[in-house]
Amino acid sequence: MQTLSANVVVMGAGPAGLGAGLAAARAGMRTVVVEASDSVGGLCRTLAVDGLRFDLGGHIPFVRDDTRHRWLGELLGDDLRWVPRPVRSWRDGLRDGRYLDQRPAGPLGSPVHPDPDPPSPLTPASAVLGPLFGASFVDRHMRPYLEKVDGAPLEQIPGVRALRLMRDQAAPEGFWFPRLGIGQLMDAMAEAITAEGGLVATDTGVEAIDVGGGAVRGVVVTGPEGPVRFSTPSVVVAAAAGRAASLLHPHPPALDPVRMRAVCIVMAAVEGERLTDEAWVQVDDPRVPAGRIFEMGNWSRDMTPGETVMGFECYCRADDQDPVWGLGDEDLTAACIRSLREPLGWLDDPRRARGLMVLRLPRAYPAPEISQLAEIGLPAEILRSVDGIHLAPGAAVIEAIEAGEAAVAAAIAG
Numbered sequence: 374m375q376t377l378s379a380n381v382v383v384m385g386a387g388p389a390g391l392g393a394g395l396a397a398a399r400a401g402m403r404t405v406v407v408e409a410s411d412s413v414g415g416l417c418r419t420l421a422v423d424g425l426r427f428d429l430g431g432h433i434p435f436v437r438d439d440t441r442h443r444w445l446g447e448l449l450g451d452d453l454r455w456v457p458r459p460v461r462s463w464r465d466g467l468r469d470g471r472y473l474d475q476r477p478a479g480p481l482g483s484p485v486h487p488d489p490d491p492p493s494p495l496t497p498a499s500a501v502l503g504p505l506f507g508a509s510f511v512d513r514h515m516r517p518y519l520e521k522v523d524g525a526p527l528e529q530i531p532g533v534r535a536l537r538l539m540r541d542q543a544a545p546e547g548f549w550f551p552r553l554g555i556g557q558l559m560d561a562m563a564e565a566i567t568a569e570g571g572l573v574a575t576d577t578g579v580e581a582i583d584v585g586g587g588a589v590r591g592v593v594v595t596g597p598e599g600p601v602r603f604s605t606p607s608v609v610v611a612a613a614a615g616r617a618a619s620l621l622h623p624h625p626p627a628l629d630p631v632r633m634r635a636v637c638i639v640m641a642a643v644e645g646e647r648l649t650d651e652a653w654v655q656v657d658d659p660r661v662p663a664g665r666i667f668e669m670g671n672w673s674r675d676m677t678p679g680e681t682v683m684g685f686e687c688y689c690r691a692d693d694q695d696p697v698w699g700l701g702d703e704d705l706t707a708a709c710i711r712s713l714r715e716p717l718g719w720l721d722d723p724r725r726a727r728g729l730m731v732l733r734l735p736r737a738y739p740a741p742e743i744s745q746l747a748e749i750g751l752p753a754e755i756l757r758s759v760d761g762i763h764l765a766p767g768a769a770v771i772e773a774i775e776a777g778e779a780a781v782a783a784a785i786a787g
Contacts, residue, residue, distance in 0.1 A: 374599075378403065378605065379402075379404065381781065382406075382407065382592045382609070383609040389780075391563060398565075402781075406563075409579075410575065417432050418556045425678075433550070434558070435772070449561060455547060468480060472514055472517075474543065477510055496533075541768075580594060582620045589605065589607065609764075609765050609781065617762075632739070632740055637731060638684065638685070639709045639728070642680050646681065648683065650671065654667070660712065667683075668683055765777040
């Protein structure tokens with residue numbers, strides 16, 4: 374087996390992994406980013422079908438400061454565009470704000486500031502949101518959406534998750550976005566890593582993380598050219614912690630599976646002009662299979678010339694008995710298209726629409742109930758116990774990039 378050396382090996386080339394790789398390469402570290410799939414970006418990918426470009430889900434870069442805006446501008450140049458379309462929600466018609474933006478005094482009312490004492494991880498969302506807005510208000514305006522997305526009662530959804538969604542994923546005026554889709558940003562980051570002398574290896578999976586004396590000694594990967602061992606003192610895990618923990622050699626104790634939420638992403642093209650003026654709409658109505666619907670042409674007109682493309686994010690369980698997952702691709706696509714006419718009222722004739730693709734993700738993201746919080750944190754604890762392993766957990770695009778950068782800063786600090 375060939376043996377090479379690196380200052381840091383990054384496991385995963387989604388936003389967190391690319392953020393870590395770029396920070397490391399710009400710091401002068403010998404950097405290797407490995408990705409098991411054939412392209413970078415993870416779910417932050419842009420595909421093209423029949424001349425139409427679309428993202429695999431809605432991925433907003435929530436830019437909060439001038440420094441990050443300049444960082445994006447350096448990577449994208451004039452292709453970084455302002456989209457003056459805030460996220461909205463649907464309740465018998467479109468309304469301003471997300472469900473978590475609704476307030477008794479009106480949408481986007483009094484902002485919620487972080488409490489000096491954050492709630493315990495064991496505090497349910499119902500006990501966090503109820504005192505802020507009133508239990509009956511929460512039951513009407515927030516509960517249906519949160520339960521549709523996470524597939525659990527509000528009393529079992531961690532309160533810290535609801536607060537994070539409320540505070541960290543707000544875009545009340547609009548957002549910055551790459552002209553050709555979120556994949557354009559991912560590709561630009563990968564190219565920048567390479568330009569700094571780093572290596573981005575796709576179709577390359579991590580087979581083992583070698584540990585000795587409580588510290589990382591190396592990583593074994595397998596790519597198109599066969600197995601390679603990288604001798605390295607630092608590994609950034611920008612992939613599922615449970616998967617990474619299972620790769621440690623010697624092996625840790627077996628871990629119990631954590632409840633995962635599945636997602637079906639349905640893409641459909643519609644002849645003619647755009648159906649709405651909206652970029653991303655949250656929908657809690659049970660008659661609509663999707664929890665979130667995005668219209669790609671409203672993110673960038675250059676992505677869908679001549680037609681419009683609708684994306685449906687359908688949250689479910691990877692179980693044939695689930696009313697969403699259990700539908701075949703054609704039936705699920707047809708159900709999503711029908712919902713554009715009734716109840717949403719956006720499409721006059723469903724025959725104008727055609728399916729482009731359905732992507733099924735049986736383990737899209739962890740959705741632990743409160744009783745599972747200790748279990749979900751165990752793989753991360755095991756990884757953190759190894760000197761030289763640094764975690765970059767996934768989140769919204771910019772949050773994930775920042776997590777990757779923070780992991781590299783920790784590696785440099787030792």
